[in-house]
Amino acid sequence: MTTKINNPSEYKISDLVHNGELYDYINRSDDDLEFYKKWCSISKSKTSNSNSNNGSTDSTCLELCSGTGRLTIPLAQSGIDIVGVDYTESMLKRASEKAQAKNIAITFVQQDIRELQLKHLNKNFCLIFIPFNSLQCLYSLDDLERFFKQVKAHMANDGLFIVDIFNPNIKIMIDRSIGWKNMINFKMDNGKEVKITEQCNYDAASEINRVKWKHSIDGEETIEQLDMRCFWPLEMDAILKYNGFEVIHKFGNFDESKFTSDSPKQIYVLKKAR
Ligand SMILES: C[S@@+](CC[C@H](N)C(=O)[O-])C[C@H]1O[C@@H](n2cnc3c(N)ncnc32)[C@H](O)[C@@H]1O
Incomplete structure (x- = not known):
């Protein structure tokens, strides 16, 4: 964990915005935690009887863009087997220090989610989620297509994928x-x-x-x-469809209210389209 992976596009998020120490002062909300706890548990029970072809079990969850572990750590603390992936060194360092201080073992991997490659862990994930608007850090169609392809490659057969982004206002x-x-x-x-x-x-x-x-x-x-990057609601439905996902739910907030014009969020619960 020594290099910083740069996003080559002209669009970016500055180092100070993704500085692990400052991030934790700014982002103290846990409004989404119970929602993810619930879906980690649902996805685990959905896949518990369906071991993969390669003999690995499918009971691990994967948080993409896990940052300083705002969600990863409390989810692991509640007994969920979880892996976190992020590409920013200072965010990962902070996450690892916090997990260590609480004596919680979590695998954090430094990777660019557009090149996600976790086959060495020998896991197919029952739930993959990208919370807290992090998908909005992928700016081009090419970025999105590469990302979705890798997500599908890492999902268990009956696994779920959750995307949480803003409803542009x-x-x-x-x-x-x-x-x-x-x-x-x-x-x-x-x-x-x-x-x-x-x-x-x-x-x-x-x-x-x-x-x-x-x-x-x-x-x-x-x-x-x-x-x-902003994703307009019908555009996002189409992007997901043409990248091989089927929408199980589209919520407007973490209380699982129906998505409407006034919803602050677009929260998709997805599965691989058959
Ligand atoms: C808004 S933070 C979310 C952190 C955490 N999931 C949370 O809920 O607090 C976005 C994170 O996405 C990471 N990130 C952005 N683009 C990425 C990429 N292409 N690959 C890996 N991580 C990325 C950043 O390093 C940052 O930690």
Whole structure:
């Protein structure tokens, strides 16, 4: 775990946005945890009787873009066998340190999800999930197609795949394009004062929301890029269909409410199309 894997496209998320230490101050929510606990358990029971052709068992879950283990660690703590994959060294380092401090053994792998290759683990996963809008870090159709192909190759026969992304909200994007909006202020344990403000600029041709985060750390300001691909609801249905997935559920939030125009999220529970 020594190299940082760079995304070669012009779109990117800056190092400071994916800095493990800062990330954990900013992202403290666990609104999605119970949802993933439930689906880890459903997928395990669905595949428990169907061992794969290669003799491996199918009771392990896989979190893609696992970051600092915000979900991976509590899921493992609740007894779920789980592997995490991410390509950012500082996020993985933070995840491993937190898991170690809690004495929890989790396999974290440094990989680019577009080149996912976990055959060495000899597992077919009962659930693969990519939470917290992380799919929105894949900017091109080529990225998406390579990614979905690898997901299917790692799923157990009766396995599930969950994708959780925003429902693009035009009003919010317009609102946040006018001036800098305050996002969060906090004091780190080392006493440093952090203030983050945001400005959005949606590019319709690429469907990428070119978000800028202005970090002020102890008064020193830097502008960080946070490019988020938007997926419009019917477009996302089509992308999944033409990449070989069948929609079992499409929820609008983690309470499993039906997806509607006003839903904040698009949460897909998928299986491989036969
Ligand atoms: C929004 S964070 C989500 C972290 C974690 N899943 C959570 O729920 O808090 C997105 C993560 O995706 C990772 N990431 C983005 N693109 C990736 C790629 N192509 N391959 C692997 N990891 C990627 C980043 O390093 C970052 O840790």
